[in-house]
Amino acid sequence: MSIAPITTRTKDVGPIVERELARTQGVLRLAPCWVPRTFAQPGGRLKLHPDDLYAFGRERGGIDERWFASTIEAANAHRLPDEGLSYAVIGAERVLLRDAVAECGAALVGDAIWTRYRRWPVFAKFFDNRGAIPHHMHQDEAQAALVGREAKPEAYYFPPQMNPRGNDFPFTFFGLAPGTTKADVRRCLERWQAGDNGILALSRATPLEVVTGWLVPPRMLHAPGSLCTFEPQWASDVLAIYQSRVDGIDIPWDMLVQDVPPAHHADLDYLVDQLDWDANLDPSFTETHLLRPREASSGHGFVDRWVVYGHVAGAERFSARELTVEPGATCTIADAGAWALICVQGTGTINGEPLGSPEVIGFGAMTDDEWFCSERGARQGVTFTNTSPTDPLVTLRYLGPGVWGDAMPR
Numbered sequence: 351m352s353i354a355p356i357t358t359r360t361k362d363v364g365p366i367v368e369r370e371l372a373r374t375q376g377v378l379r380l381a382p383c384w385v386p387r388t389f390a391q392p393g394g395r396l397k398l399h400p401d402d403l404y405a406f407g408r409e410r411g412g413i414d415e416r417w418f419a420s421t422i423e424a425a426n427a428h429r430l431p432d433e434g435l436s437y438a439v440i441g442a443e444r445v446l447l448r449d450a451v452a453e454c455g456a457a458l459v460g461d462a463i464w465t466r467y468r469r470w471p472v473f474a475k476f477f478d479n480r481g482a483i484p485h486h487m488h489q490d491e492a493q494a495a496l497v498g499r500e501a502k503p504e505a506y507y508f509p510p511q512m513n514p515r516g517n518d519f520p521f522t523f524f525g526l527a528p529g530t531t532k533a534d535v536r537r538c539l540e541r542w543q544a545g546d547n548g549i550l551a552l553s554r555a556t557p558l559e560v561v562t563g564w565l566v567p568p569r570m571l572h573a574p575g576s577l578c579t580f581e582p583q584w585a586s587d588v589l590a591i592y593q594s595r596v597d598g599i600d601i602p603w604d605m606l607v608q609d610v611p612p613a614h615h616a617d618l619d620y621l622v623d624q625l626d627w628d629a630n631l632d633p634s635f636t637e638t639h640l641l642r643p644r645e646a647s648s649g650h651g652f653v654d655r656w657v658v659y660g661h662v663a664g665a666e667r668f669s670a671r672e673l674t675v676e677p678g679a680t681c682t683i684a685d686a687g688a689w690a691l692i693c694v695q696g697t698g699t700i701n702g703e704p705l706g707s708p709e710v711i712g713f714g715a716m717t718d719d720e721w722f723c724s725e726r727g728a729r730q731g732v733t734f735t736n737t738s739p740t741d742p743l744v745t746l747r748y749l750g751p752g753v754w755g756d757a758m759p760r
Contacts, residue, residue, distance in 0.1 A: 356444050358437075363445045364453035370440045371457070375701045376727015378438040380447065380690070380720040382711060385415040385424045385434055385475070389591070389601060393478035393517050395578045402713035406430075413713075418748070419690030419722050420473040421448035425587035425608070434587070436473075439716060447722065459688045460725030463750050472668045474582040474690065474748045481518040481576050484593035484601055485549050489609055490568035490663075493624060494588050496611050503662040504583030505641070506574070507563035507670060511694040511707070511744060517576035518597075521555040522564075524572050524639075525630040532622045538592070539618050542603060547594040556636065563641035567662050569626035580692075582658050582668040582748040590624060644759050646671055651679025652734075658748065659759045669758055670748040675736040684731040685723075687753030693719040696743035698736040701727075705734070705743070723747075 388411035424434030437444040456464040488502035538549040588609040614620040643655040658670035697706035704718040736743035
């Protein structure tokens with residue numbers, strides 16, 4: 351449905367958020383958050399109206415990402431002030447989720463996360479591209495800190511509801527082929543201005559399967575393919591692109607060094623050493639990083655599955671589950687921490703509030719498909735009802751760091 355005229359509240363956010371959490375037993379409705387990218391071509395599977403794929407202007411690139419419960423801006427050149435930030439909509443007002451977290455603190459994200467991070471430190475997105483995107487990596491904590499940023503571990507899951515077609519290249523390149531040397535990668539960087547620098551010749555493509563996923567650590571080269579991906583990740587937008595051309599689009603050198611200290615922008619050896627060479631050359635990467643769904647719980651008319659799990663650098667950074675509720679069924683799901691949710695199929699309710707996956711979304715329109723749940727609400731349990739007599743209700747929800755401990759599969 352179209353969003354009614356609303357106002358943006360920037361002060362005294364806490365009281366209205368807390369009243370809404372009390373009314374809904376812990377959930378906040380979020381507005382769609384669209385993000386364009388200049389180096390990508392929209393895949394057309396985000397349910398965004400086709401006329402709106404370039405709603406930011408063609409010079410800003412097409413919209414091929416939708417971000418969920420984001421409290422960080424997108425690292426885009428010429429971005430809008432709130433680009434990448436999610437809004438909670440409460441009656442005729444909207445508030446930045448970042449402001450809600452800042453004012454409500456532990457009441458929203460939980461004591462442990464608030465005490466350690468003082469924010470919601472993760473987010474997720476749908477990434478939807480027509481073809482492959484460039485071979486790139488995300489810096490680790492030490493590297494990102496050099497430019498005042500944070501690391502970006504991430505994970506993938508390929509939901510069937512978002513993948514009616516595989517688009518142009520449903521394969522992802524991971525890492526580097528055994529035997530690749532630092533000198534080989536350095537030569538690719540030396541050829542940056544010569545067109546395609548050939549770095550993909552040093553890697554291997556892996557076919558992507560719907561209803562599987564991957565855990566991707568920092569400093570790992572990867573060139574994601576053309577399946578539409580649900581991506582829980584750390585709340586950072588750091589990256590370094592190592593491929594100079596993809597799908598005929600030239601990548602500027604700036605996108606390799608945008609999160610590199612200025613003193614090293616022309617230091618090829620430094621750029622080569624940014625990579626985790628052990629991880630990139632690991633021949634067992636598939637065995638240790640491929641994710642297949644695992645049942646977390648089930649009952650009459652529902653099943654809840656882990657779709658993202660495991661540790662990055664020894665730590666639980668995020669996780670995600672897929673809940674399926676059969677037609678006419680109701681279930682109550684309790685979780686160990688706050689979460690954000692996107693509905694990908696069907697219609698129903700969440701704690702009595704409308705929940706449904708729209709067919710088409712206009713740019714700037716409101717939906718009932720995205721929700722945030724406080725830690726208290728999650729621990730008490732959230733009730734989902736499928737109001738359709740025929741269609742399953744399917745949702746994806748992601749959680750923050752350190753909430754599951756030994757309860758999460760490795």
